[in-house]
Amino acid sequence: MKVDSIIVGQGLAGSCLALALAHRGKTFMVFDEPAKNHTTAVAPGLFNPIIGKGLTKTWMAETTFPFAEKFYQGIERQLGCRFYHPMPIYRPFISVEEQNEWMALSEGRLKSFIEKTYTSPAFGNFVNDPLGGILVKKSGYVNTVTLMSSVVGWLKKNGQYRESHVDFDRLKIESGNVLYEDVEAKDIIFCDGxxxxxxxxxxxxxxxxxxxxTLTIQLTNPLNVIFNRGVYLVPTANPLVCLVGATYKPNDATENFTPEGEQELREKLDALIKIPYTVEDRHWGIRPAVPDRRPVLGHHPLYKNVFLLNGMGTKGVTLAPYFATSLAARLDQAGEIPDEVNIKRFKSLYSKFGFSSNV
Ligand SMILES: Cc1cc2nc3c(=O)[nH]c(=O)nc-3n(C[C@H](O)[C@H](O)[C@H](O)COP(=O)(O)OP(=O)(O)OC[C@H]3O[C@@H](n4cnc5c(N)ncnc54)[C@H](O)[C@@H]3O)c2cc1C
Incomplete structure (x- = not known):
């Protein structure tokens, strides 16, 4: 079978790339091992244009957020499903100083992302907010499980999906040609997290x-706003079930849920909410994070038809649509990869590993 591309991995990156390539009329085969997905499958899918501690705007929020909205809403129409949920985020203040700082920011550099500033309790029945809080707009969540299952259904219907491991020993890369099993492609893109x-x-x-x-918890009342302070509380398809997350442990690849993780989440949750809850489930996942917090796109230094789309870090929901679309344009010879996210920035590492580089 001949296709334009082989895609390895169907998390957020691979799903968005498949959709972007299809939009360009390209053909492909996706290989994935969904049972081994512990990243996209566990992500609560929050998108927040303001980053917590530094009170700064999320990188490229003005570009990637509206792009993601259009992209996801297009897929919802195309595939007849619903997973994109715009929703405000409420962040209670913890001190008068913080309240003052936010009052200034809401009139200044973060004005376009702030719906309202409250100086007295606004959601006092749900959370501890004696000093009020900030209501962020242009935020929400993507139900990543629904997104992935809708995409896999579409791929299967079109005969573009194989649930299997890609074994590197059986992959043949030649100039302008990639062979795997009975699939012959012009290029291969690893979206392997x-x-x-x-x-x-x-x-x-x-x-x-x-x-x-993360924790899955059951509440007695549904949420119509996302709460965020120490942890975030994000709705799911079931209005009374929420995801609480997340912990951040750099350089940890252990594949398990830990009692320490649960304790940290429970303590932060107890400080945030007033209402009763029960813990129904626990999850773990591993984000592919890059020190400069930018995705990584581009081809291998020697094999010009072997590509990578990775490094979505903590913001896959908003980065994947935009950068998968950039890569699809590059694969279609219709665009260049921006320097900031280009794999070329790691050129020196490639040389360090003893390979000669002609990137
Ligand atoms: C606890 C947690 C909470 C998060 N919360 C958020 C959030 O609220 N908002 C947000 O934007 N982001 C969040 N993220 C980050 C987000 O989940 C990631 O940025 C994103 O899911 C990464 O997607 P990916 O497609 O690059 O990788 P993955 O989802 O890991 O997909 C890679 C796929 O490739 C497959 N694969 C790999 N190698 C092979 C092979 N050889 N053969 C076949 N298949 C292969 C894997 O099985 C997997 O299915 C969170 C992550 C975690 C862990």
Missing amino acids: VRVKKNPFFSWVYINCLKGE
Whole structure:
């Protein structure tokens, strides 16, 4: 079977790339091992244009957020499903100083992302907010499980999906040609998340494991706003079930949920909410994180038809649509990869590993 591309991995990156390539009329085969997905499958899918501690705007929020909205709403129409949920985020103040700081920011550099500033309790029945809080707009969540299952259904219907492991020993790369099983393609794109660390083509790229744990909790009242202070509380398809997350443990690739993770989440949750809850489930996942917090796109230094789309870090929901679309344009010879996210920035690492580089 002849296709334009082979895509390895169907998390957020691979799903968005498949959709972007299809939009350009390209053909492809996706290989994935969904049972081994512990990143996209566990992500609560929050998108927040303001980053917590530094009170700064999320990188490229003005561009990637509206792009993601249009992209996801297009998929919802195309596939007849619903997973994109715009919703405000409420962040209670913890001190008068913080209240003052936010009052200034809401009139200043963060004005376009702030719906309202409250100086007295606004959601006092739900959370501890004696000093009020900030209501952020242009935020919400993507139900990543629904997104992935809708995409896989679409791929299967079109005969573009194989649930199997891609074995590097059986992959044949030639100039202008890639062969795997009975599939012949012009190029191959690895969207393999943290498993890139075992990928012989790209293990030299500086992508670290950033472990995260979450809880699934049951509430007595549904949420119509996302709460965020220490932890975030994000709705799911069931209005009374929420995800609480997440922990951040750099350089941890252990594949388990831990009692310490649960304790940390429970303590932060207890400080945030007033209402009763029961813990129904626990999850762990590992984010593919890059020290400069930018995705990594581009081709291998020697094999010009072997590509990587990775490094989505903590913001896959908003980064994947935009950068998968950039890569699809590049694969279609219709665009260049921006320097900031280009794999070329790791060129020196490639040389360090003893390979000659002609990137
Ligand atoms: C606890 C937690 C909370 C998070 N919360 C958020 C959030 O609220 N908002 C947000 O934007 N982001 C969040 N993230 C980050 C987000 O989940 C990631 O940025 C994103 O999911 C990464 O997607 P990916 O497609 O690159 O990787 P993955 O989802 O890991 O997908 C890679 C896929 O490739 C497959 N694969 C790898 N190698 C092979 C092979 N050789 N053969 C076949 N298949 C292969 C894997 O099985 C997997 O299915 C969170 C992550 C975690 C862990």
